[in-house]
Each structure stands twice: as structure tokens, then as C-alpha cells.
Amino acid sequence: MRERFMILFSGFAAVLLVRNLYVMLVKLPDEAAQGAIFRIIFFHVPAAWTAFLGFFAAFVCSILYLAKRNLRYDAVSMAATEVGLAFAAGNLISGMIWGRIIWGIWWTWDPRLTSMLICWLLYAGYLMLRRAVEEPSQRARISAVLSIFAFVDVPIVFFSIKWWRTQHPQPVVWGGGAMDSSYWNMLFLNWVPLILIAVVLILIRLRQEEAQREIDAVRRWAHAL
Amino acid sequence: MDERNFTYMFYGFAVVWLCLIAYVVSLAAREKRLRQQLDGLKKLMEDRAK
Amino acid sequence: MSAIVAQDVSKYYGDYPALRDVSFTVEPGACLAMLGRNGAGKTTLLKILAGLSAPAKGTVAIFGKPPRDGEARRTIGVLGHGIAVYDELSAFENLRLFGELYGLADPRKAAAEWLERTGLERAGDGLVREFSRGMRQRLAVARAFLHSPRVLLLDEPFTALDDRAIAVLQTLLRQALADGRTIVMSTHQLREALELATEVGLINRGRLAFRGERTQAMLDDPGWIYRHYGEA
């Protein structure tokens, strides 16, 4: 059942991606100042959104874990954070390439990029903490609290860095004014396949976690014999 | 379309997917570890059965 | 009202069941010795009774209140594996601290009184760091008894103690029983525990395998209970 969902999701994501690539490379009007590189935005931005969606899912599941003490929520929280980190890494590196072309430097202390980097460090700390705790219930409890702290911190980080950076002159992403609505549509359209892929990855990771739990249980049973 | 920086756009696209692929590779490695643990268990059980 | 009621208490460490559906009651004035091998779940059970750990399933009531309730915790005295006193504070300061935490009316008086009852009255101002092992253990006993708890939870109380501390503890426990206090202790040292116990429980792989009165047969042959109920 779950298998079929995963295949269905991946297939749908692939079809959508091909269609989106065709539209964004052939149909969409060019951005006057930047040339082709501008089209990175169609992956760069939805990747960030997907990452935050993952972190948000982890936040919700952490609260649910603390309320219900069911290790399944802990597993979802962990899987969503891992997948979120992969998307966040995609966002960061594509942002660097974009910055290299537009501003000539690999790293700008752009508020969004900096916030994402801090987020990445926060959640990398979450995974690091998980590795350091052996006992599963304790691990779930501690990392749920950390996940809640991290997620509450995210908006504060974002606004503080925004204010920090607006005090210094900053390069702008596109030449001021509103972005064309066809670009916006493309951003959202390309978000859908990324979400689907994230869901599939989370499901795979969850299945592995379940298999690990079963193996551990069988091993304990075998040793008890 | 405007073809300035086309290669860099390609790199940008590729890099997002590379991050995801790297994660998938880590998933595959974990899958392999699970498989090994399972085989070890099976062997353990067979030894016990004898 | 029963002193302790445990109902279907289960605790998991991940998927590993440390306790499975443990139910029992202890009436006021009873002394229950919980026997069991290492890793059977005795410490986990005592931690749950003391409110240090929450059960995954089931409930515990100490005189009708859940163990994390402030009122319930005031009635409980815990003596765990560690001595739970501060090395860098004096014996008197340690006892006064716990007297304050337990909301005693006069922590200083209680501290002085218990220093005397454990034979530490002359060492009261000395830092615990400078104490001998036996003195530290007696101070730990004083800390657990300080607020005259109606329920005493002791985890392997006789294991690490020296002779004098054992004597002090046994006198105090007998007195506590005479006063109608309730005692639950986990132990694998059968003789000392069985002498005091009025009731016996046996935990085997997280399950309560036996629960009953302490009989003369157990005193005569402490291994008896393990042979009959130990391997399930």
C-alpha cells in the first residue's frame, strides 16, 4: 500500500518536473538583467520552502511525541529533519552559485542565505545530539525538546538577520519592483514535485527505521534465548 | 531564450539534485547495513537451530 | 487507604520492556522486599514509584496521589545508588538544604537532630568531601529520613554500606516499621532484606513473578524463592 503511494508520488513528481523544465526553459520570458542563471530561483526557493516544511513537520511531531510518547512520532520528526537538511543544503549551494554569477562572490551575507545557514547548523546539531544518545526513549524526549527550541528560534533568527543586514547596504536579487506573476506561478508549480519527493524520501527513511527496530527486537529475543 | 550563464544555471540545477542524491546514497548505505544486520541475525538463528 | 498502589505499570526503553504490567499494593506499615536479578527491572520500578521516571502505561498512587504530585513527593524518602549529598557542602548544610526543599518547618533543627541520630553530630561542620565512606553513607541515610517520610523507597540499601552504616540503617528501618511507615526496598542480598521484610515480591524480566507474605521457609533458605519463581 505504502509502496504504491511512493511509486505514484515519484511518477507524478517526475512528470511534473519534465513539464516544468520545458516551460521554464522554453516558454517563460527571460529576466532582463541576469540571463539564464535567474532560472536557478525555480529550484533554489522551493527547496528552501520544502526544507522549512520538513522542519515544521518535525516541530509538530516533536510536540506530538511529548504528548503521546509514541516513538513513531519521533521517527517522523527525525526523518523530516534529515530530508529538510538535504533540501536546505541544496538551497544553500545553489544560492552560492547564483551569488557567484550575479555578485561575483561565493558567499554574501544575504539575510535569507545567512538565516538558512543558521537553520542548517541548528538542525545538524539535532542530528548530532541524536547520535550521542543510546537509549531510544531518552533520545526521543531530548531531541523533541531541541526540535521545538530550534523551530521557535527560526523566525527570530530570520527577522534579526534581516534587521542586521538592512543596516548595511545589500545587493538586491532582482532589479526592484514586483516579480512577474508567471515567475511566481512557476515557483509554486515547481514546489509541488519537490514536496512529493520529500514525502517519498521521508517514507523510505521511516521504513528503514521500522526495519531497524524490528531487527533490534529480534536480536534481543535471540539473545534472550 | 537568453543563453548568458546557461552553464551556471545548469550547475545550479544540478547541485540541488546532487544534494538529494547524496541523501539517497546515505539511505542506500543504511539499507545495506540493515541487510547485513538481517543476514547476521539469520545466521545466528540457524546456528541456534542446529 | 493503601500506601502504594501500582496498576498495570509498564515501562519501555525504546522497544525493550523494562517492566510489563506490574500491579501490586502495599498497605501502610508493611515492608516489601523486591527481589530480582540485576537488570530485572527493580531499579526502574523504584524510580517510577519515586516519581523520577514516568510509566509508559499504567498508574501509580502514593496514598492516593500520583508520584509527581508535590504532596506525594513530600511523603516519600528515597535512598538510591548514589549518596545524593554534595561533596563541597558540610554535612549540616546538606541536611538543611534538603530540609528546606522538603518544606520542613525548622530545617536547622531537623538537620541537627538527624546528625545526632546517625552519629555525625561532631562532624556536622565538616565538608562531606573529607568524610570517610561510612560517614558519607550514614549522612545519605540521614538525608533520606530527614523529613520523616511515610513511604521509604530504598534501592539496594545494604549493598555498598559498611557495618556501622548497616547497623544504623537497620535500627532506623525497624523503628520506621514500628511507627507504621511503609518501606519498599529492592535487593539481591537476601538475608538482611528478608529479616526486615514482611512481604516479598520477585521481579523476573520485568514481570512480577511472585508476590506474597514472607514465610519462615524463605528465611531458612533464601534461595528457595528464586528456585520456585526465578525462571519463568
Place this chain on the structure above:
Amino acid sequence: MPGFLRDSLTIAAKDLRSELRTKEALNASVSFSLVILLLFSFAFDPSADQTREFSGGLLWLVFAFAGALILNRSFARELPNDCLDALIASPISGAALFAGKAAANFLLLLAVEAVSLPVFGVFYNIRWWDQFWQLAGVLALGTWAMTVIGTMFSALTVNLRLRELMLPTLVYPVMIPALMSAIQLTTHLVGGQPLGGDVLVWLRLLVAFDIIFTALALSLVETVLVG
């Protein structure tokens, strides 16, 4: 509520007494802060006029690094003899335990800052006392932010074997907004101007950070301590 306050004070007094008796963390933290102040003088020209412009950043990095030594110890000092279990089993609430420990840490961190701030003034030739009371307020707010996060994470990691390695990497990213606010405000005040206008946004952020994370820590600490 008076019970909560009394319990917190008892815990704070206990922590302060045992720390002042051994002075282990305090000595380490003060000397570390002096060492960092010295090291920074090699990173740039200490007599330059711009020093004033990043004085806030410099000071708060010193406070954050040196403070970690004190915050690290906060719950770890309960580990020998299993004292933590005795505290959790006692009738005080987890929140009161946390509040007491945080208060003790707060005072210890302020003590370290009280030593390193004048030394900073001497080393880098900076008149920092023009806005003394406002500066003191900002130091208190920023230090409380560090204390809340540091104490909470000390409780989180208390049973882990890699505690000392783990804590800095977990704590600093969470603190970033508070540190940034404190840096902005401190630079402004050390520059001799009173607070007002644009910088007030940083004051608001710092206060909000303090309130949000104090509330979060107080409500979650019981779950952290009782397994």
C-alpha cells in the same frame, strides 16, 4: 507562587555556595575571558579608532565563550553522588529547579562580565561607562538570554557522555539572535549614545527572546528531567 520563589532561591543559594567554595568554574571562566581579550589584541590593531565600532561584538564573544564554561557545569555538578535524582525526587517542581539554577548561573556570568569589562576598557583604551546604567541593563538582558539557553541545554545533555563536546555546537546557533541584539546595543552604548530611535528594535528583540525562551524552558524542563 511564593513556594516556587522560595524553592528557586534555595537551589540558587546552594549552587552559589558550592561554586564559591570550590571556585572551579568561576576561576576557569574569568581566566579564559582574560585570555580571549588578550588574543583578540593580536587579531587587529587594539589602539585603532575602529575598535569602538566592534567593541560590542568583541565583548559578547568573550562573554559567550567564557560563559559556556560556567553553563556547562550547571547540571553536570549534580552528577557526582547522583544528586540530581534527589533533587528531582524532592517536592520542588522542575521549573523551580531550573529557575534556581538559572539564577545562580546568571549571577556567576555577571561576575565574570564585571571583571572582563574593565579589563577590556583598559586593554583597548575605551571609555565604556558613559551610559553606565543602560549598559548594565543590556548586559543583564543579554546575559539572561545566554543563561536560559545555556541552562536548558545543560539539562538536556546532562546524561550524555559527549556533553562537553556537544554543548557549544548546540547552544551558540540558538543564541545568535540574542547575541546579535546584545552586540548592536552594546556597541551603540559603548559609543556613548543613549538608546533611542532605530536601535530600540534590538532592545525589543532581546526582551522578546528572553520572554519566549524563558517561558519555553520553564514549561519543558519537567519533561526533560523526568524520563
